[in-house]
Amino acid sequence: MANPSLQANSIVVEFSGLRALDNVDLTLNRREILGLIGPNGSGKTTLINVLTGQVTPVSGTVLCDGEDIGALLPRQRALRGIMRSFQTVRLFGNLTVAENIEVAAIAKGSSRRQARSGVDRLLEEFSLTDYRSELASSLNYGDERRVEIARALVADPKYLLLDEPAAGMNEEESGMLMQILKRLPEERDLGIVIIDHDMPLIMRLCHRLQAIAQGKTIGEGGVDEVRRLPAVIEAYLGADALEAENHA
Known part of the structure; x- marks a missing residue:
């Protein structure tokens, strides 16, 4: 495939008559990091939920490498290579760190031997080797986050939605995650x-940005381009900040 991608096209989502997403498009290419930004309640997580199958849109299509996956369940989409993390960490607290990662590999179809090999690599990559036998319930929040991302990666996804x-x-942990x-x-x-x-992490990490406010895309493109758009400044900081920016 010339340009494999994960696409959402003309997505409309409504909750109890409230339009949460209004004709939103998104394209994620391989080998890029797309930052999805916007105020709280703008529809960002809802769009992720549409891509992964947790939310069914009123209209619109979702394509994975050209295949329409709109009818697939979340687990079926995961098997197509679409993995995610959640706002709230969802580890198995009664399993060890290694077991949390291993079960994801086995669910994708790996043998126990393959799964354990993948676990070893990811524990080292995420500086989690010392926590291998610790219960997930004993971890601090930053370590939980790293385990969750490692668990998503052990399944060798094509697209990772974080x-x-x-x-x-803290600053040191987020810096390590960024690297x-x-x-x-x-x-x-x-x-x-x-x-x-x-936002400092987003600006340093991402190749492109897409800004959403009130369920609509208000800007997309390069990082410097999007951060300076009047609609983006106003959505984040309000009309007064936009006026100040214009008179600066």
């Missing part, structure tokens, strides 16, 4: 969508 992966991390994420697209032929309110 919902606020740096939430709750890991930055090299993944080239190393794994992987496309990443990242939602995060850590």
Whole structure:
């Protein structure tokens, strides 16, 4: 395939008559990191949920490498290579760190031997080797986040959708996470969508940005281009900030 991608086309989502997404498009190419930004309640997580099958749109299509996957369940989409993390960490607290990662590999179809080999590599890559035998319930929040992302990667995804992966991390932890994420697209032929309110991380990490407000795309393109758009400034900071920017 010349240009494999994950696409959402003309997506409309309504909840109890409220339009959460209004004719939104998104394209994620392999080997790129797309930052999905916008105020709280803008529709970012809803769009991720549409891509992964947790939410069914009123209209619109979702394509994975040219295949219409709109009728597929979340697990079926995961088997197509679409993996995600959640705003709230969802580890198995009664399993060890290694077991949490291993079960994801087995669910994708790996043998126990293959799964354990993949676990070993990811524990080292995410600096989690010392926590191999620790119960997930004993981890701090930053370590939980790293385990969750490692668990998604053990299934060798084509597209990785991360919902606020740096939430709750201190500056050192988020810096370590950024270094890991930055090299993944080239190393794994992987496309990443990242939602995060850590704007310095987003600006340094992403190749492109797409800004959403009130369920609509208000800007997309290069990082410097999008961050300077009047609609983006107003959505984040309000009309007063936009006026100040214009008179600066």
